[in-house]
Amino acid sequence: QVQLVESGGGLVQAGGSLRLSCAASGNIFSINFMGWYRQAPGKQRALVAVITSGGVTNYADSVKGRFTISRDNAKNTVYLQMNSLKPDDTAVYYCKGSNSRTDYWGQGTQVTVSS
Numbered sequence: 379q380v381q382l383v384e385s386g387g388g389l390v391q392a393g394g395s396l397r398l399s400c401a402a403s404g405n406i407f408s409i410n411f412m413g414w415y416r417q418a419p420g421k422q423r424a425l426v427a428v429i430t431s432g433g434v435t436n437y438a439d440s441v442k443g444r445f446t447i448s449r450d451n452a453k454n455t456v457y458l459q460m461n462s463l464k465p466d467d468t469a470v471y472y473c474k475g476s477n478s479r480t481d482y483w484g485q486g487t488q489v490t491v492s493s
Contacts, residue, residue: 380404380482382473387487390463394491398458400473400484408477412449412456416469416489423472427458440466463491 386398398414413428427437427447435447446459456473468491473484 380406380409380475382475382482382484384471384473384484384487387471387489389490389492392464392491392493394463395459395461396463396489398460398471398473398487398489400456400458402454402456402475406454406475409475409482410478411474411476412447413474413476414447414456414458415472415474416467417472417486418466418469421469426471429456460489463489465491465493467491 381403383401384398386396388396390396410431411428414426415423416426417423425438426441427435427445429435429447429449437445444462449456468489470486470488472486475482
């Protein structure tokens with residue numbers, strides 16, 4: 379079993395920055411992929427960024443050049459640095475960890491970008 383706890387969300391003005399953190403505990407050695415997803419009101423949950431255990435990253439087109447995903451293996455934590463935030467980035471952001479059999483989700487953290 380894996381537990382994921384997100385933090386770092388909040389209210390920020392357009393153009394500002396936030397850094398989200400996802401702390402993992404439990405059987406973390408089984409996790410191959412860690413990712414951030416977001417869900418805006420009335421929309422489906424969508425991929426924002428993902429990082430593999432080897433450090434390979436991938437991003438949604440809408441956040442390329444603005445967001446950076448990284449991981450600190452010593453702290454069992456994945457980060458999402460979000461710069462140049464836009465009102466369209468407003469959503470609940472979820473952390474996900476995946477192994478070959480299961481996906482684990484955090485509880486989500488709200489990010490609100492005001493114009």
